Amino acid sequence: MKNQLHVLRAERDWTQATFANRLQVSRQTVNPIEAGKYDPALPLAFKVAKLFDMTIEQIFTPDDETL
Amino acid sequence: MMNDLKEGAEARMSFWAALSAGCGTPEDRKNQLAFVCWSVVWVLTLAAAVFYLENNPEFQDPAAWAVASIPIVLSIGIVFAFLRFLRNADEFIRKIQIEGLAVGFGTGVVFGIGYRILERVGAPEMSASDLVVVMTIGWMAGQIAGVWRYR
Secondary structure: OEEOHHHHHHHOOOOHHHHHHHHOOOHHHHHHHHOOOOOOOHHHHHHHHHHHOOOHHHHEEOOOOOO | OHHHHHHHHHHOOOHHHHHHHOOOOHHHHHHHHHHHHHHHHHHHHHHHHHHHHHHOOOOOHHHHHHHHHHHHHHHHHHHHHHHHHHHHOOHHHHHHHHHHHHHHHHHHHHHHHHHHHHHHOOOOOOOHHHHHHHHHHHHHHHHHHHHHHHO
16 A cells, blocks of 8 residues: 655654654554555554545555555 | 655664564553563562472472462463553554464464474473473564564
8 A cells, every 4th residue: 555644744844753643653653654564454544644634545545456 | 954864764764673663652661561560570479489389398288279379360460461552552563463472372383283293203391381482482583573574
């Protein structure tokens, strides 16, 4: 799954630690999500979307492997 | 410029940084500490019980049962402390832990059964506590492998 997290985070000048704190998860969790190595479950995906005031589809896009 | 450097460093989160970040949120760390404390108390109680029972062979049965039961009762605390950590951890930490537990359990089952065959051809006899050590090593190796894979 591809995502826009790195860009969205950079726009707000947040570090991964800041982002993790806002999501109430560990930094270790944010890193693989951002790198596209780990796809979050729906509750966390909704939390991310709410944090950026966007929809899940605007942030996460399926890649060829996902479809 | 500084921000770019910081972003670059974050994107290349090292294995050791990922491993140390595995301690998770402050609540995770609190729950992990509770788990470690319960484990330490259990090990000390177990050692004390074994020492006492070995040095008191004439010990009466009901009291011996009581001394031997204390570590077992405390081990329930370890299970609940670990469950609290696992339930409160975020989904990724939980995934790493569950994968680690699967590796540990699988290693224990495969090694435990496999070693019984080796014992028949002359390998030294393995005790139940040896198997626990193997499972624990498997659990830790599974966690490290998980951190490595998603670093």
